[in-house]
Amino acid sequence: MAVKRKRIKLGDVYAIPLPDGQFAFGRRFKDAGIAIYHHRGKSMEDLPSGENYQFFVGVYDDVLKSGQWPVVDHRHFTHEEEAWPPPKCIMDNLNGECSIYYKGEIRASTQTECEGLEIAAVWDVEHIVDRIMGDDKWQKTL
Template sequence: MAEKKRRRRIKLGDVYAIPLPNGKYAFGRRFKDAGIGIYKHIGENIEDIPETEDYQFIVGVYDSVLKSENWTVVDNRSFESEDDAFPPPQCVIDPISGEYSVYHKGEMRKATKAECEGMEIAAVWDEHHIIDRIMGEDKWHRDPYL
């Protein structure tokens, strides 16, 4: 009888080691709303985990990336509060009307272009997009409207 594969559970606060093409490791921490905070710290190996909660960027990530086992869970760090577990506000730009909105904590509100400047564009990222961005390729996160 074939062994049944266990489904990997995604837990709030899990810290994932992300193997990079240069042999080093980036690390990401799971937030609410399918968010992942990518730490500024780049480790020499999988045990060289970040010591502080200092992020390069926080974006949405597909659950399939976290369940794929390409990224290893190396720690679980609880959030200080419920609010801290949410990613920061993100900008949404309607591709038809060009209107701006801000998405935060499951809520959408109208916004101006000025309010959205400097915010992440709301999107769900795949593994290779996140790795490209960590490695300095920014084609995935620039929006021509901002």
């Protein structure tokens, strides 16, 4: 049976099936962002009780539209500013320069400003699941 493609809405919470039979959950943010909750559920109904996130990454729209990760909740943002993911770092491997990407804009920065920030990238299903499961092979591609 074909999976019906879904419309993406800010604040939707997706259940992410994990290889160990549990579920992770991710909440859709602006700018192709998804926040992955710390909480792991024994079922899709075992939702996170609060907004405690493990990490934020960019995710391809086709991942969220495919139905592979079902929408299990919707958590409205209280104001527009809250819907933006945190700033991300862009590192130019050729010249070593750093930039910060935030709210769709890029600005020059120092390496110190980038310390601790997520590297700007858009992730596919298997890479997000690997990271949730603690597999660091995704770091080797950065």
